[in-house]
Amino acid sequence: MIRFENVGLRYGMGPEVLRDLNLRIDPRSFQFLTGPSGAGKTTLLRLLFLALKPTRGLITVFGRDTATLPKADLPALRRRIGVVYQDFRLLDHLTTFENVALPLRVLGREESSYRADVVELLKWVGLGDRMHAYPPVLSGGEKQRAAIARALIGQPEILLADEPTGNVDPPLAKRLLRLFIELNRLGTSVVIATHDIGLMNQFDARRLVLHEGRLTIYE
Numbered sequence: 001m002i003r004f005e006n007v008g009l010r011y012g013m014g015p016e017v018l019r020d021l022n023l024r025i026d027p028r029s030f031q032f033l034t035g036p037s038g039a040g041k042t043t044l045l046r047l048l049f050l051a052l053k054p055t056r057g058l059i060t061v062f063g064r065d066t067a068t069l070p071k072a073d074l075p076a077l078r079r080r081i082g083v084v085y086q087d088f089r090l091l092d093h094l095t096t097f098e099n100v101a102l103p104l105r106v107l108g109r110e111e112s113s114y115r116a117d118v119v120e121l122l123k124w125v126g127l128g129d130r131m132h133a134y135p136p137v138l139s140g141g142e143k144q145r146a147a148i149a150r151a152l153i154g155q156p157e158i159l160l161a162d163e164p165t166g167n168v169d170p171p172l173a174k175r176l177l178r179l180f181i182e183l184n185r186l187g188t189s190v191v192i193a194t195h196d197i198g199l200m201n202q203f204d205a206r207r208l209v210l211h212e213g214r215l216t217i218y219e
């Protein structure tokens, strides 16, 4: 569903941060993306989410060449990809329920048409009793789960998560990993960027390892 051919990326006039990347993200696949700090993990996620264009090479997303993609087609393509950001990006003046429902509200959907889905998803991530709370009073782990629920409410075909266990203790990290595994079993492709070797050792999955801008894949 996503394919990279000889992709390179530089920011402005800087050095190439990613070099000669060849990669396929297949439907229903699960992969960890790892590598030392500064290796380019977030940059690669931004390319996968169409937030950046490569400075060379070819990226196709759901069969569309991103270089020739009309801008107007971008939002619909992006809606098929869910993203959990490192810093959550929840809106403090909206409740947890409203944050998770926001992507649907933006599409003009009536609350009555999605209320039950949002409640069910919040229960699934273990926030059934926190849906009326505002982000400032949530714990780091609760915010993380709210951000995951928001990324999933539109039923994306791929979920990209940037260090989703970076701010939580090991038992919660394990629980989040179980959520991602279950999501994958239900048919969603999952890409988890992480430094956490302990986390990766808990699940036998493909590893995309970045080092100095180059990618090695361990199937």
Ligand SMILES: Nc1ncnc2c1ncn2[C@@H]1O[C@H](COP(=O)(O)OP(=O)(O)OP(=O)(O)O)[C@@H](O)[C@H]1O
Residues within 6 Å of the ligand: 011, 014, 017, 035, 036, 037, 038, 039, 040, 041, 042, 043, 044
């Ligand atoms: N907007 C930007 N402009 C210029 N350089 C950038 C920008 N964003 C990232 N970089 C540089 O690109 C390289 C890769 O950064 P990136 O954030 O992708 O790495 P990372 O592997 O996600 O790191 P970390 O694990 O610390 O989050 C770094 O050298 C970084 O300084």
